[in-house]
Amino acid sequence: MYLAGIDLGGTGIKAGLVDQNLSLVCKTSIPTGVERGYVQVINDMAGAIISLAEKNSIPVSQIASIGIGIPGFARKGIATAVNLYWIDVPLESEMKTHIDVPVFADNDATVAAVYEYHLGALKGCDVGVLLTLGTGLGSGIIINGKPFSGAHGMGGELGHIEIVPDGVPCTCGNKGCLETYTTATALIRQGRRCVVERPESRLHHLTGGELDKVTAKLVLDCAKEGDHIALAIVDEFVKHLAMGIGTIENILDPDVIALGGGVSAAGEFLLERVIKASANKGIFANQKYADIKLAISGNDAGIIGAAMLGLS
Numbered sequence: 427m428y429l430a431g432i433d434l435g436g437t438g439i440k441a442g443l444v445d446q447n448l449s450l451v452c453k454t455s456i457p458t459g460v461e462r463g464y465v466q467v468i469n470d471m472a473g474a475i476i477s478l479a480e481k482n483s484i485p486v487s488q489i490a491s492i493g494i495g496i497p498g499f500a501r502k503g504i505a506t507a508v509n510l511y512w513i514d515v516p517l518e519s520e521m522k523t524h525i526d527v528p529v530f531a532d533n534d535a536t537v538a539a540v541y542e543y544h545l546g547a548l549k550g551c552d553v554g555v556l557l558t559l560g561t562g563l564g565s566g567i568i569i570n571g572k573p574f575s576g577a578h579g580m581g582g583e584l585g586h587i588e589i590v591p592d593g594v595p596c597t598c599g600n601k602g603c604l605e606t607y608t609t610a611t612a613l614i615r616q617g618r619r620c621v622v623e624r625p626e627s628r629l630h631h632l633t634g635g636e637l638d639k640v641t642a643k644l645v646l647d648c649a650k651e652g653d654h655i656a657l658a659i660v661d662e663f664v665k666h667l668a669m670g671i672g673t674i675e676n677i678l679d680p681d682v683i684a685l686g687g688g689v690s691a692a693g694e695f696l697l698e699r700v701i702k703a704s705a706n707k708g709i710f711a712n713q714k715y716a717d718i719k720l721a722i723s724g725n726d727a728g729i730i731g732a733a734m735l736g737l738s
């Protein structure tokens with residue numbers, strides 16, 4: 427039997443089939459074409475799976491389930507994804523008109539956590555949390571081997587824990603969310619401020635004062651090289667992330683908190699600092715709290731993790 431996985435994004439659909447060894451055996455990608463409406467998009471997702479099966483001589487009857495990662499949330503087969511202009515779309519029933527197998531859909535960060543649970547940093551966890559530090563802060567929670575999204579499918583949005591009252595405005599409409607301090611976007615914002623206010627800084631020197639040249643990687647690289655102004659930006663980032671981690675520990679007490687997303691490419695340099703800053707954030711002294719690790723975020727994790735929704 428095979429598990430079908432679909433990584434549905436605003437611009438592209440990636441689809442693949444995973445075998446019993448949890449190996450991706452084939453994949454394809456097509457444009458999403460959001461503007462055509464959900465019926466056509468779901469038709470194309472089903473078509474991608476069927477044509478993959480045919481091309482690889484796999485009978486469609488050998489596909490046990492279809493898992494779909496979406497940039498939004500789903501409950502009871504109904505999907506909402508603002509970037510796709512999807513509000514209460516009957517994803518499961520519409521997909522079943524094409525391929526009548528169990529259909530699972532979940533938030534794409536939750537799908538990434540499912541991937542880490544089966545193949546990566548959350549393997550063997552009773553309770554595991556993935557934080558993806560990218561443009562935004564995605565988060566996925568695994569409890570007893572199953573993704574946890576709350577009573578209405580909207581839970582586990584750890585990026586929107588408020589950590590600074592009246593802080594930086596967030597895309598969600600609130601202020602001071604964890605996401606606004608602990609993402610690539612935050613590093614760029616602070617890096618640009620540094621370029622403007624600190625002409626003596628290495629960031630100013632390397633960018634020639636051009637704000638468009640400030641990237642999260644550049645801020646992290648300057649910090650790695652020991653530039654004290656860039657290091658201060660990273661320290662602020664880490665301090666806020668540790669506040670979020672403390673809250674997560676006090677609510678969920680996970681075995682592992684894994685860090686993924688583009689910022690985590692800074693590797694051990696970042697990890698060491700996060701571990702140090704997060705120590706003693708749990709309320710009980712001298713007790714074992716979560717191991718903090720780097721996610722493996724393998725190739726095609728979005729497709730494979732989506733397929734693995736069929737295992738839970």
Ligand SMILES: [Zn+2]
Pocket residue numbers: 585586596597598599600603605
């Ligand atoms: Zn927010």
